[in-house]
Amino acid sequence: NAGVTQTPKFRILKIGQSMTLQCTQDMNHNYMYWYRQDPGMGLKLIYYSVGAGITDKGEVPNGYNVSRSTTEDFPLRLELAAPSQTSVYFCASSYDLSRDRDSYNEQFFGPGTRLTVL
Amino acid sequence: GQQLNQSPQSMFIQEGEDVSMNCTSSSIFNTWLWYKQDPGEGPVLLIALYKAGELTSNGRLTAQFGITRKDSFLNISASIPSDVGIYFCAGQLAPGTYKYIFGTGTRLKVLA
Numbered sequence: 349n350a351g352v353t354q355t356p357k358f359r360i361l362k363i364g365q366s367m368t369l370q371c372t373q374d375m376n377h378n379y380m381y382w383y384r385q386d387p388g389m390g391l392k393l394i395y396y397s398v399g400a401g402i403t404d405k406g407e408v409p410n411g412y413n414v415s416r417s418t419t420e421d422f423p424l425r426l427e428l429a430a431p432s433q434t435s436v437y438f439c440a441s442s443y444d445l446s447r448d449r450d451s452y453n454e455q456f457f458g459p460g461t462r463l464t465v466l
Numbered sequence: 467g468q469q470l471n472q473s474p475q476s477m478f479i480q481e482g483e484d485v486s487m488n489c490t491s492s493s494i495f496n497t498w499l500w501y502k503q504d505p506g507e508g509p510v511l512l513i514a515l516y517k518a519g520e521l522t523s524n525g526r527l528t529a530q531f532g533i534t535r536k537d538s539f540l541n542i543s544a545s546i547p548s549d550v551g552i553y554f555c556a557g558q559l560a561p562g563t564y565k566y567i568f569g570t571g572t573r574l575k576v577l578a
Contacts, residue, residue: 352508383568390470390554390568391509406565438508454499455566457508 350374352458354439360464361429369424369461371439379442380422381406381455382414384435391438397422429465437461472555472569480577485542487572489555497558498538499566500529504551512553513540545576 355370373380378399383391383406393406397416411433413425422441426433440455472489479485489498497516501509513524515531515538522529526543538555552573556566 388475388570390472390570391556392568393565396565440508454511454514457510459506459508 352439352441352456354437354458354461356461357459358462360466361426362466363429363431365429366425366427367429367463369426369437369439369463371422371424371458372420373422373439373441373456374420375441375456376419377441377443377456378419379455380416381440381442382412382422382424383438383440384408384433385438385460386435394424394437426463431465433463434465435463437463470555470557470567470569472572474572475570476573476575478575478577479545481545481547483545485545485549485574486539487553487574488537488539489557489569490537491557491567492536493557493559493567494535495557495567496535496560498529498531499556499558500527500538500540501554501556502551503554503571509554542574545574547576547578549574550576 352373381396382394385391392408394412395414397403400416400419403414416422438460439458442455470489470491499514500512502512503509513529518535519533520531528541530539552571554571555569558566
């Protein structure tokens with residue numbers, strides 16, 4: 349298993365450009381997440397999905413869009429890139445353990461995409 | 467929104483020393499997770515805690531779920547150079563939500 353893969357690893361955008369960050373997992377996980385990590389900070393949840401066709405906003409969704417047409421893929425779209433979106437973006441996935449109240453939900457992270465908007 | 471305060475922010479230690487770091491919040495959490503992030507990589511889960519007062523070990527790592535459910539501690543014994551990295555705590559607010567609040571991280575540097 350490759351786990352969670354992300355492309356590209358690095359990207360530089362000009363203000364106003366658009367792009368899609370790709371994320372794929374081969375573990376048949378129901379749940380997928382997008383986080384951003386700013387320098388010296390923790391991870392902030394942008395969007396998440398509990399299954400194909402279902403997405404929901406996290407803490408910092410403004411300026412982003414997502415879709416989940418398959419279990420494996422969860423792309424993140426930036427429509428009008430702004431300097432405030434300069435960050436490292438991590439995709440993650442996890443099992444659905446909602447029937448087990450005492451369980452935790454380990455998230456497996458991809459290697460990240462480092463995005464700079466100039 | 468909820469915040470997790472992690473301390474210290476960074477630390478330099480000598481190889482062989484023990485390390486302690488903690489995570490506190492004003493909110494009650496259902497689950498605490500501790501992750502390690504190596505440079506240029508995504509976080510990797512180290513230890514999961516899901517009962518108040520629980521003490522769990524993973525090799526040289528030991529973590530505790532605070533009895534008030536508002537804090538957690540991670541200890542690393544006999545540190546080695548490969549312990550270098552950023553350690554994050556993450557708290558799950560309620561079972562079934564699968565949304566976690568992450569701390570700001572403790573950056574650990576080990577001097578050989």
